[in-house]
Amino acid sequence: MNISILFSIVTLLFTLHATAEETYQVEVDPSVYPKKAFEQKDVKVTNIPARVKRPDALPSRSERESAFSLVPGLDTDIANMDELDRDLLLVRARTKQLKELRKFYPDIEEKKLSILQNVLQKKSGKDTAK
Amino acid sequence: MGFLRLFPAAFLLFFAQAATAQDVILMVNMNYSSEELKAAEEMAAARGQRVEMVPPRDLISTAEPMFLKRYTLEAELLRQLSGGQPPTEQMRSRVKVAMAGISRVGNAWNGDPQIVGMMGSSRISDLHQSAQRMYQAEQRNGDIYDQLKRKAIELKGKGEKVDSIIFSSHADGSNLTGETTNRLSSNELTRLKQEQPSLFDSPRHVLLLGCYNMTKPNHRSWRNDLFPKASMIAGFGIKAPSRFDQKSSNFIRQTMGTADRLDREMVLAGKPLDPQYLDGIFKSLNTFTTAKHPGVIDYCYSVTEGQPETFTRNCDVQWRDLYEKKGKMQAYWSLTEPREDPPTVSGGDLRNFYNTLQAACPAEETPSERNDARAAERMRVTMRENVIRLIFWWNVQSNFSTHRQGEIEAMSWRLRSAGVRASIPSLDGSTSRVEFVKSYNAVERELRGKSPTLLADFQQLYGPVFFLRGEDTVANGEKLSVEQTLARNAIPFNWIEGSTVLKHR
Numbered sequence: 001m002n003i004s005i006l007f008s009i010v011t012l013l014f015t016l017h018a019t020a021e022e023t024y025q026v027e028v029d030p031s032v033y034p035k036k037a038f039e040q041k042d043v044k045v046t047n048i049p050a051r052v053k054r055p056d057a058l059p060s061r062s063e064r065e066s067a068f069s070l071v072p073g074l075d076t077d078i079a080n081m082d083e084l085d086r087d088l089l090l091v092r093a094r095t096k097q098l099k100e101l102r103k104f105y106p107d108i109e110e111k112k113l114s115i116l117q118n119v120l121q122k123k124s125g126k127d128t129a130k
Numbered sequence: 131m132g133f134l135r136l137f138p139a140a141f142l143l144f145f146a147q148a149a150t151a152q153d154v155i156l157m158v159n160m161n162y163s164s165e166e167l168k169a170a171e172e173m174a175a176a177r178g179q180r181v182e183m184v185p186p187r188d189l190i191s192t193a194e195p196m197f198l199k200r201y202t203l204e205a206e207l208l209r210q211l212s213g214g215q216p217p218t219e220q221m222r223s224r225v226k227v228a229m230a231g232i233s234r235v236g237n238a239w240n241g242d243p244q245i246v247g248m249m250g251s252s253r254i255s256d257l258h259q260s261a262q263r264m265y266q267a268e269q270r271n272g273d274i275y276d277q278l279k280r281k282a283i284e285l286k287g288k289g290e291k292v293d294s295i296i297f298s299s300h301a302d303g304s305n306l307t308g309e310t311t312n313r314l315s316s317n318e319l320t321r322l323k324q325e326q327p328s329l330f331d332s333p334r335h336v337l338l339l340g341c342y343n344m345t346k347p348n349h350r351s352w353r354n355d356l357f358p359k360a361s362m363i364a365g366f367g368i369k370a371p372s373r374f375d376q377k378s379s380n381f382i383r384q385t386m387g388t389a390d391r392l393d394r395e396m397v398l399a400g401k402p403l404d405p406q407y408l409d410g411i412f413k414s415l416n417t418f419t420t421a422k423h424p425g426v427i428d429y430c431y432s433v434t435e436g437q438p439e440t441f442t443r444n445c446d447v448q449w450r451d452l453y454e455k456k457g458k459m460q461a462y463w464s465l466t467e468p469r470e471d472p473p474t475v476s477g478g479d480l481r482n483f484y485n486t487l488q489a490a491c492p493a494e495e496t497p498s499e500r501n502d503a504r505a506a507e508r509m510r511v512t513m514r515e516n517v518i519r520l521i522f523w524w525n526v527q528s529n530f531s532t533h534r535q536g537e538i539e540a541m542s543w544r545l546r547s548a549g550v551r552a553s554i555p556s557l558d559g560s561t562s563r564v565e566f567v568k569s570y571n572a573v574e575r576e577l578r579g580k581s582p583t584l585l586a587d588f589q590q591l592y593g594p595v596f597f598l599r600g601e602d603t604v605a606n607g608e609k610l611s612v613e614q615t616l617a618r619n620a621i622p623f624n625w626i627e628g629s630t631v632l633k634h635r
Binding site for chain 2 (some may be wrong): 049050053054056057058060061075079080082083084087091097127
């Protein structure tokens with residue numbers, strides 16, 4: 001076997017290996033399948049990263065009301081807000097600086113807005129999407 | 131104390147939804163009480179609502195002086211007839227008959243010569259003229275049934291909802307009457323419910339200020355047949371206080387204010403409130419505890435009172451309502467044939483739809499959605515994201531055009547150079563959504579088959595403002611930049627705020 005044939009065989013093997021690596025990449029949802037079940041030679045298995053709610057995503061009603069209920073006295077300030085305004089308050093509290101938030105809600109005490117932001121900060125990270 | 135019953139929490143959440151700025155308190159003020167109207171207006175102001183009155187409120191200034199005149203005369207006649215002693219029922223009825231006859235035909239009435247003599251011709255004539263002015267005004271307005279029907283259509287047309295309704299009148303329990311020609315029969319109420327269901331389906335709080343309304347079976351009929359969705363029905367068991375009695379207007383203030391507070395408490399608690407607690411709260415209201423006019427309240431209906439499966443049915447109803455409204459929203463969000471621009475100030479129909487979306491029961495608690503609850507919830511999330519961007523269309527377009535100014539100018543030049551006749555309006559913050567969508571489709575039609583590359587670039591650029599998508603989730607740890615969000619055909623959430631983007635990238 002001359003050197004060029006040997007080189008070709010090595011190249012082919014390398015290509016096949018590389019192709020195999022590209023072909024058999026598996027992403028699994030760890031909440032559904034264990035990653036281990038797919039682990040084989042030449043198969044690269046990774047977990048699909050968990051999806052989380054964006055800070056600016058609109059909240060569910062229960063999540064929003066539970067956050068509001070943790071801020072003493074806020075209920076009277078927001079009594080006349082409808083669903084849309086309540087959602088906006090929550091998203092703004094999650095995404096804006098306190099100073100800016102104050103400009104949106106001058107009638108709500110700064111202390112309450114600050115508590116709301118703290119409450120939301122503590123809750124963040126627990127919002128892994130289903 | 132009447133009925134205080136509980137209901138499953140999710141059902142209550144629906145009823146306890148915060149009232150919106152477009153909501154109204156509808157007052158069917160058949161005896162033109164300015165005191166009660168004032169109380170209703172106070173409540174409305176506290177809720178950020180307004181009061182709509184049927185019949186028209188400007189008649190109060192004609193009605194009240196006439197009533198005053200009539201009552202003064204009645205009192206004087208009774209004093210004279212009884213010689214200072216307490217008047218008998220027979221005397222009262224005699225005077226009432228005389229007042230009615232004189233109001234109707236004036237000096238032509240001669241049913242009781244003694245009373246006619248006591249009154250004298252000029253006072254008879256004066257009372258008759260006042261009554262006739264009132265009669266003519268009421269004739270012009272049509273009967274209460276017609277007026278309510280018109281009012282329902284008018285409110286619906288404006289996208290406004292009746293959040294609470296107050297019936298102030300005399301009553302036999304189911305038929306309502308005023309002291310003038312105003313009448314609203316039980317049959318008319320039933321007919322109205324069929325013809326204008328929104329009048330009966332939307333009120334959270336219902337106040338019945340007439341006599342006997344809350345006696346059984348009248349109470350059941352108001353509750354089961356007319357207002358099955360209200361979270362509170364309050365009124366009087368047998369005798370109701372007069373509209374001139376402070377108790378009547380305080381009843382409005384206390385019951386509505388308390389129900390508002392309880393609705394909120396229930397939302398925050400996320401579960402029904404303790405029955406004993408509720409009982410104590412209403413018992414503590416002084417308008418409920420008087421021996422003469424004990425109040426009866428029905429705060430949250432119980433399934434044991436004859437409406438099985440109300441909870442499940444209502445979740446279904448909410449979702450049905452959601453789908454119906456979704457269909458109607460096509461006028462705003464159709465990507466092929468939009469007909470309406472988003473309202474510029476309040477959000478109008480779109481805001482109401484958003485509120486409906488957010489307030490509907492969880493899909494997994496809704497029989498009609500339970501089989502594919504995850505898909506239903508995904509749809510709800512997607513629609514909310516979409517609708518909120520549509521409500522704030524005027525800001526979104528402005529932020530978009532500022533951010534993408536360079537590309538927009540370049541695209542405009544490329545389209546012209548390619549001989550495309552259609553063009554996209556400037557999106558300066560005042561461009562109609564309808565106009566934009568139609569222009570987008572026109573450009574797309576021209577480019578299709580003509581220039582695939584330009585078409586793809588055009589879609590890439592304008593796609594986000596065309597589709598107005600949001601993105602609810604991201605991979606853990608991922609932080610999307612504005613560019614990445616736009617590349618996914620979505621609109622960054624903060625673009626709903628005015629002047630978020632101050633210069634182009």
